[in-house]
Amino acid sequence: MSMTVLTVDDSRTMREMLRLALTDAGYRVVQAEDGLHGLEVLAAEAPEVIVTDINMPRMDGFGFIEEVRSDPHYRGVPILVLTTESDAEKKNRARMAGATGWIVKPFNPVKLVDAIRRVAA
Amino acid sequence: MDPLAAIRETFFQECEEQLAELESGLLAMEAGDTDPETINAVFRAVHSIKGGAGAFSLEALVRFAHVFETALDEMRSGRLTPTPESLKTMLRAADVLADHVRAAHDGGSVDEAHTAALAEELKALGPDGAGAEDEGGEDDWGDFEFTPMSIEAPAAPAVAGWQVRFKPRADLYAKANEAALLLRELARLGETQVELDDSALPALTDLDPEAAYLAWNVTLSGEADEAAVREVFEFVDGDCELEVTPICGAPDGGAEGGGLDPTPDETLQDPGETLDIGALLARVQAVADPPPSTPEVSPGAPAPAVAATLAEPSPPDGQGQPRKPEAGATIRVDLERVDRLIDLVGELVINQAMLSQRVMEAGFARASGVAMGLDELEQLTREIQDSVMAIRAQPVKSVFQRMPRLVREVAAMTGKPVRLVTEGEGTEVDKTVIERLADPLTHMIRNAIDHGLESPEKREAAGKPAEGVVRLTAAHRSGRIVIEVADDGGGINRERVKAIAVEKGLIAPDAPLSDEEIDNLIFMPGFSTASEVSDISGRGVGMDVVKRSIQALGGRITISSRPGKGSTFTMSLPLTLAVLDGMVVSVQGQTLVAPITAIVETLLPKPSDVHSLGGHARVIAIRESYTPLIDVGMALGYRTTPLDATQGVALLIEGEGGARAALLVDAIQGQRQVVIKSLEANYRQVPGVAAATILGDGRVALILDIDTIVAVSRGADSLRAEKRLAATG
Numbered sequence: 001m002s003m004t005v006l007t008v009d010d011s012r013t014m015r016e017m018l019r020l021a022l023t024d025a026g027y028r029v030v031q032a033e034d035g036l037h038g039l040e041v042l043a044a045e046a047p048e049v050i051v052t053d054i055n056m057p058r059m060d061g062f063g064f065i066e067e068v069r070s071d072p073h074y075r076g077v078p079i080l081v082l083t084t085e086s087d088a089e090k091k092n093r094a095r096m097a098g099a100t101g102w103i104v105k106p107f108n109p110v111k112l113v114d115a116i117r118r119v120a121a
Numbered sequence: 122m123d124p125l126a127a128i129r130e131t132f133f134q135e136c137e138e139q140l141a142e143l144e145s146g147l148l149a150m151e152a153g154d155t156d157p158e159t160i161n162a163v164f165r166a167v168h169s170i171k172g173g174a175g176a177f178s179l180e181a182l183v184r185f186a187h188v189f190e191t192a193l194d195e196m197r198s199g200r201l202t203p204t205p206e207s208l209k210t211m212l213r214a215a216d217v218l219a220d221h222v223r224a225a226h227d228g229g230s231v232d233e234a235h236t237a238a239l240a241e242e243l244k245a246l247g248p249d250g251a252g253a254e255d256e257g258g259e260d261d262w263g264d265f266e267f268t269p270m271s272i273e274a275p276a277a278p279a280v281a282g283w284q285v286r287f288k289p290r291a292d293l294y295a296k297a298n299e300a301a302l303l304l305r306e307l308a309r310l311g312e313t314q315v316e317l318d319d320s321a322l323p324a325l326t327d328l329d330p331e332a333a334y335l336a337w338n339v340t341l342s343g344e345a346d347e348a349a350v351r352e353v354f355e356f357v358d359g360d361c362e363l364e365v366t367p368i369c370g371a372p373d374g375g376a377e378g379g380g381l382d383p384t385p386d387e388t389l390q391d392p393g394e395t396l397d398i399g400a401l402l403a404r405v406q407a408v409a410d411p412p413p414s415t416p417e418v419s420p421g422a423p424a425p426a427v428a429a430t431l432a433e434p435s436p437p438d439g440q441g442q443p444r445k446p447e448a449g450a451t452i453r454v455d456l457e458r459v460d461r462l463i464d465l466v467g468e469l470v471i472n473q474a475m476l477s478q479r480v481m482e483a484g485f486a487r488a489s490g491v492a493m494g495l496d497e498l499e500q501l502t503r504e505i506q507d508s509v510m511a512i513r514a515q516p517v518k519s520v521f522q523r524m525p526r527l528v529r530e531v532a533a534m535t536g537k538p539v540r541l542v543t544e545g546e547g548t549e550v551d552k553t554v555i556e557r558l559a560d561p562l563t564h565m566i567r568n569a570i571d572h573g574l575e576s577p578e579k580r581e582a583a584g585k586p587a588e589g590v591v592r593l594t595a596a597h598r599s600g601r602i603v604i605e606v607a608d609d610g611g612g613i614n615r616e617r618v619k620a621i622a623v624e625k626g627l628i629a630p631d632a633p634l635s636d637e638e639i640d641n642l643i644f645m646p647g648f649s650t651a652s653e654v655s656d657i658s659g660r661g662v663g664m665d666v667v668k669r670s671i672q673a674l675g676g677r678i679t680i681s682s683r684p685g686k687g688s689t690f691t692m693s694l695p696l697t698l699a700v701l702d703g704m705v706v707s708v709q710g711q712t713l714v715a716p717i718t719a720i721v722e723t724l725l726p727k728p729s730d731v732h733s734l735g736g737h738a739r740v741i742a743i744r745e746s747y748t749p750l751i752d753v754g755m756a757l758g759y760r761t762t763p764l765d766a767t768q769g770v771a772l773l774i775e776g777e778g779g780a781r782a783a784l785l786v787d788a789i790q791g792q793r794q795v796v797i798k799s800l801e802a803n804y805r806q807v808p809g810v811a812a813a814t815i816l817g818d819g820r821v822a823l824i825l826d827i828d829t830i831v832a833v834s835r836g837a838d839s840l841r842a843e844k845r846l847a848a849t850g
Binding site: 016075079084099102121 | 124125127128130132135158161162164165168169170173175176208297298299302303305306353355356359492
């Protein structure tokens with residue numbers, strides 16, 4: 001039974017690229033288009049890992065991570081944020097909010113899988 | 122299709138949506154919108170485009186998007202105030218961004234000088250100005266290529282391995298990192314021997330399950346370099362103590378100082394001699410949940426689930442089903458499938474009509490079950506048809522939203538300040554109609570600004586505001602869609618128009634024309650107001666081309682104008698191109714269809730109504746005025762001698778510009794909704810015939826192109842007719 005990854009990103013292009021890379025690596029992918037939607041899918045699908053973007057409408061990445069971490073059920077779910085490398089500030093803020101790790105955009109599929117392996121079984 | 126190619130197409134589609142968001146957001150801000158969500162949406166639009174562009178290595182696009190994004194970031198964080206000037210710059214930047222996107226998609230090129238100039242303007246907006254940003258841009262691009270490394274230490278070839286001491290802090294676990302996984306990943310770099318250091322572990326009663334007590338000493342042998350080792354711990358940097366020391370090699374700059382185990386050998390002892398793991402495990406398991414299994418960690422390290430890991434997230438109970446999609450969900454459908462569906466429904470309608478006809482001919486009574494069943498079938502078929510047509514219906518917004526940019530450009534080129542007001546963007550029309558609306562609308566708006574609006578000086582002299590207004594509206598009216606382009610300029614210069622028309626031989630010098638008729642002269646072929654061929658609207662394309670485009674859509678266009686106040690172009694279009702409400706008539710044994718929308722009334726001519734003008738030209742008197750009577754049979758070549766008007770039926774029709782004529786046909790068969798089949802696609806274009814359809818009895822009936830028939834007949838006789846009318850008038 002393969003692991004489920006939840007990807008949260010408001011860009012359709014990004015979602016499709018993530019889906020392609022992750023299913024190629026054997027993961028099952030569920031998706032959401034912003035933080036609020038992400039919370040719904042999280043509750044419905046219980047993914048083993050979350051990959052989320054930061055800039056999104058309705059609820060951004062930071063809000064989403066904080067919400068997830070505030071729920072005892074999900075405190076142990078690893079969350080990786082998608083970030084542009086030059087943005088150290090965002091990365092730190094994400095970590096403060098409780099992000100487990102990060103993936104640099106544009107992402108390299110191999111690095112994406114490496115990152116997931118470091119945080120999820 | 123290669124999945125990546127499909128995603129690339131998705132990216133470009135998404136770019137168009139983002140560009141639209143970008144423009145409408147900036148326009149809203151220009152109009153005074155201060156909602157932070159607006160500027161955020163604008164920022165996200167550019168950010169998204171940049172992100173995707175990076176993934177597809179579209180360098181030029183990424184570079185410009187980055188500069189733009191930076192400026193927008195300044196604006197959304199309040200470091201840059203949105204002033205009319207800065208917003209105008211942003212709008213122009215949005216236009217350049219759009220150009221880059223399209224060039225990236227189509228493989229075209231972009232005006233680099235313009236791009237560079239705008240990039241400079243954007244940088245100048247920011248609080249820091251030029252220099253720093255430029256570096257940032259270059260670095261970013263560089264970073265897309267390289268994996269960031271926290272330490273630049275070169276690998277020492279003589280190193281046989283690494284000694285790693287890893288002591289997590291509580292924060293590490295709070296972020297859902299797991300030591301076991303990190304150790305597992307470390308083990309992929311080479312042979313590992315792991316030893317647990319539980320010296321800090323308190324008694325069970327003093328244990329805080331969320332604190333961090335454990336540490337690991339790992340000996341890694343192999344050829345991995347220090348950077349690779351540290352990369353494993355990249356995410357937990359700062360949430361743990363990490364020491365990486367080379368083994369049996371020249372000590373180099375990579376080693377962390379201090380606090381290191383003095384000799385590697387001590388740490389390589391048999392784990393069993395340092396502590397009783399089994400007992401430890403037993404004690405702990407008695408109270409804690411069973412640890413998750415991590416089979417890849419070498420023996421000696423207990424599954425570090427105990428104090429370290431939080432309980433695995435279990436699927437929440439009672440949370441049941443996934444939520445249903447929100448109301449108003451949409452799906453994407455291949456246009457080909459929709460077109461096929463529409464074709465099939467068209468066939469269905471034809472077949473149903475034929476069936477009805479046959480049943481009637483077979484003599485079933487109207488009240489019989491069969492006839493009633495067929496009535497219901499007809500009802501249902503019509504509903505299916507309407508629903509299917511509605512699938513292709515789209516709001517005109519997609520066409521309207523190209524107009525603001527056009528207005529900006531034309532305003533800039535003519536030096537006239539213009540404001541565009543749009544209404545009714547949500548009005549829906551068939552997709553095919555929308556696509557063919559773009560060109561005529563573009564042309565009319567250009568005209569409105571170039572010819573309709575006066576210069577700002579003239580306007581002020583006339584007591585008008587310097588800024589001209591162009592109004593673009595769409596609405597549904599009696600089963601059609603009506604689109605208007607209005608300007609508050611000087612109106613049509615009737616003297617000049619008449620003079621030009623006479624000059625070009627389009628009308629007789631003394632022809633008595635009403636104001637309305639003069640206005641409509643601009644639609645005549647060969648009439649081009651651009652004797653000064655301006656770069657803007659006079660590219661050899663005149664209003665007659667616009668009119669023909671609209672007619673080709675089955676629509677009509679009229680103009681009304683008031684001197685000094687402005688002009689309004691009104692276009693009336695059918696909601697769909699596929700179906701027509703028609704009046705079925707017979708002419709010399711042929712069955713023809715005339716569009717009902719063109720028919721004003723039907724008459725049975727009396728002898729006293731019909732007058733001859735000489736030759737075959739005739740007029741019919743209708744309530745005080747004379748209207749040309751066109752013998753359809755003769756016009757289409759079905760007969761060579763005219764039909765006695767009193768034996769036929771006259772259809773009073775109204776074409777463009779209110780030009781009226783009466784079509785003389787043999788008889789009226791009835792009114793029907795017919796499915797339009799293209800004659801061009803199946804045969805070729807025939808003058809006077811717009812399309813064809815298949816009737817209930819299976820025969821093909823031609824659909825008349827009213828305006829062409831009128832024009833052709835009128836053209837031949839018009840001058841003469843007018844002279845006669847004037848004489849008898």
